[in-house]
Each structure stands twice: as structure tokens, then as C-alpha cells.
Amino acid sequence: MEMNTSYQLYGAPTGNCIRAAIALEEAGLPYTVRAVDLVNGEHRSAAYLALNPVGKVPVLVEDQQNGPPVVITQSNAIMLYAAEKAPGRLLPDDSLARAVVYERFFFFVTDVIAVSHAAFFLRGSGGVPEGQARLVERMLAALESAERFVDKEPYMAGKTFSIADIAAFTITQSVESQLPWAQLPNLRRWYEQIAARPAFARGLKVFNAR
Ligand SMILES: N[C@@H](CCC(=O)N[C@@H](CS)C(=O)NCC(=O)O)C(=O)O
Structure with missing residues (x-):
């Protein structure tokens, strides 16, 4: 399991975001929650659209020591990414x-x-x-x-x-x-x-x- 990486999960209390959060928790990955206010349209702000041009949550950001952060949209991609980072916890080895x-x-x-x-x-x-x-x-x-x-x-x-x-x-x-x-x-x-x-x-x- 990686402990030196810093992850940020942007989201709101919706099924897609909650599934991504559970995957990170079950993988044991350290992450910061970035709440996005969907009710007041924060996901349509210029700052958020720069992160995800389609204006949807969740988004996972992984800071990199050498280079720009990795940005992953799509809840299922985030779940599979978390599974790969923590072998054996979310996907069996066999x-x-x-x-x-x-x-x-x-x-x-x-x-x-x-x-x-x-x-x-x-x-x-x-x-x-x-x-x-x-x-x-x-x-x-x-x-x-x-x-x-x-x-x-x-x-x-x-x-x-x-x-x-x-x-x-x-x-x-x-x-x-x-x-x-x-x-x-x-x-x-x-x-x-x-x-x-x-x-x-x-x-x-x-x-x-x-
Ligand atoms: N297929 C995407 C769907 C993402 C999605 O539709 N997110 C919703 C919340 S669950 C959203 O951001 N809605 C705001 C909007 O469409 O304006 C995923 O699984 O991540």
C-alpha cells in the first residue's frame, strides 16, 4: 500500500461519490475530502471546470512529486485505481x-x-x-x-x-x-x-x- 502519496477526492453526498470514498477507505489510502456544493453550482465554476471540464463529481486528484497531478474522473475508474493501489483489498489476486x-x-x-x-x-x-x-x-x-x-x-x-x-x-x-x-x-x-x-x-x- 502506498503511504507517501497524497490524494484528494472531490465530491458530494451522491452514490457515485460515496462509492469512490468507500473504495479509498477500504483500500486504506490517505486522502483529503474536497466537498463540492452541487446545490449552489460549484461544479459549474471556472475553477472546478478546469479540474473536470464536464462539471461532474467525483474527481480524484493524486499529487505527483515530479510533474502535474494525476486527475481521474468517473467513479468506477477511481474505484479500480484504488483497488490497484492496495493489492488484495478490493480485488482478489487470483x-x-x-x-x-x-x-x-x-x-x-x-x-x-x-x-x-x-x-x-x-x-x-x-x-x-x-x-x-x-x-x-x-x-x-x-x-x-x-x-x-x-x-x-x-x-x-x-x-x-x-x-x-x-x-x-x-x-x-x-x-x-x-x-x-x-x-x-x-x-x-x-x-x-x-x-x-x-x-x-x-x-x-x-x-x-x-
Ligand atoms: N459516470 C459518472 C457520473 C458522474 C455524475 O453524473 N455525477 C453527478 C453526481 S452523482 C454530477 O456530478 N451531477 C452534477 C451535474 O450533472 O450537473 C461517474 O460514475 O462518475
């Missing part, structure tokens, strides 16, 4: 086990989180309520099907904690009240076990009240 982690990670990213984001944009006035309802239904069905991933193994992708657990947790938390928990005993056990991890719990809260 390539077969790692393939299972990627399979589950991308299941949550593409089949659950992305569908949930698409549904979000169809909400509200001027939205498309029927389309939104269809997408939410589809997203919940996919998430509920994850019960099978944790019926014989403690984590979403096998015997060890991984980025698949991070991707699965925040979206599960965001729809917690809509899930039929009585039919999901394995998912419930997994959910409680992940929430109890100290580093995970820290990452969940880093953007609160900033």
Missing part, C-alpha cells in the same frame, strides 16, 4: 476469482445502478412516469436476483470483500424501503455485515454535513 468480481461489479454498475440513474431522469414534471416505473421495476428485479450471489458465499463475488460489494451496497441502501426483505434473507445478512465494516461505514459518511 485471476479467476477476479473475473467473478468483475462480472458481479459490472452487473451492479450496468444492470442496476445505470438503470436506476436512467429512471431518475424520467421522474418529475416533464418526465415519463410509465417509463420511469418500468425502469424501477426492472432495476429492483435485477437487484433482488442478487440474493443468489450471497446464498453460499459471504460476499457479492465470493469469499472476500471486493468492489462488487461497494457497487451493490449503495444502490441497495438507496432502495432499501422498496425491497421485499422477508424474501431476501441472504441479501439482508450480507447488507448488515457490509454496513458493520468500519472503513465502509467511514466512507459512507465522508460527504455528510460538509
Whole structure:
């Protein structure tokens, strides 16, 4: 694990930013939180657009001793970068086990989180309520099907904690009240076990009240 590097995580209390923060916490990387005020449009300021021209959070900045800082946008890229910096903590060393982690990670990213984001944009006035309802239904069905991933193994992708657990947790938390928990005993056990991890719990809260 690298300890001489300084990281800064720009973000706000959103799922994408929280997943990046949890990855840094679980990787044990030292970082400073830079809160970006989305409500007041700080992400559209010239200073922020100089960092990320598309004006989105999260952004990870890694200072370099010789040269300009490394700037990484995209929450999933940040998570994978953190995983590489801390071998064995977020991705298993064994390539077969790692393939299972990627399979589950991308299941949550593409089949659950992305569908949930698409549904979000169809909400509200001027939205498309029927389309939104269809997408939410589809997203919940996919998430509920994850019960099978944790019926014989403690984590979403096998015997060890991984980025698949991070991707699965925040979206599960965001729809917690809509899930039929009585039919999901394995998912419930997994959910409680992940929430109890100290580093995970820290990452969940880093953007609160900033
Ligand atoms: N695919 C990007 C999405 C980033 C994204 O959409 N961030 C949102 C917050 S979760 C944002 O910055 N929204 C502000 C805006 O679009 O104006 C990622 O995973 O990092």
C-alpha cells in the first residue's frame, strides 16, 4: 500500500461519490475530502471546470512529486485505481476469482445502478412516469436476483470483500424501503455485515454535513 502519496477526492453526498470514498477507505489510502456544493453550482465554476471540464463529481486528484497531478474522473475508474493501489483489498489476486468480481461489479454498475440513474431522469414534471416505473421495476428485479450471489458465499463475488460489494451496497441502501426483505434473507445478512465494516461505514459518511 502506498503511504507517501497524497490524494484528494472531490465530491458530494451522491452514490457515485460515496462509492469512490468507500473504495479509498477500504483500500486504506490517505486522502483529503474536497466537498463540492452541487446545490449552489460549484461544479459549474471556472475553477472546478478546469479540474473536470464536464462539471461532474467525483474527481480524484493524486499529487505527483515530479510533474502535474494525476486527475481521474468517473467513479468506477477511481474505484479500480484504488483497488490497484492496495493489492488484495478490493480485488482478489487470483485471476479467476477476479473475473467473478468483475462480472458481479459490472452487473451492479450496468444492470442496476445505470438503470436506476436512467429512471431518475424520467421522474418529475416533464418526465415519463410509465417509463420511469418500468425502469424501477426492472432495476429492483435485477437487484433482488442478487440474493443468489450471497446464498453460499459471504460476499457479492465470493469469499472476500471486493468492489462488487461497494457497487451493490449503495444502490441497495438507496432502495432499501422498496425491497421485499422477508424474501431476501441472504441479501439482508450480507447488507448488515457490509454496513458493520468500519472503513465502509467511514466512507459512507465522508460527504455528510460538509
Ligand atoms: N459516470 C459518472 C457520473 C458522474 C455524475 O453524473 N455525477 C453527478 C453526481 S452523482 C454530477 O456530478 N451531477 C452534477 C451535474 O450533472 O450537473 C461517474 O460514475 O462518475
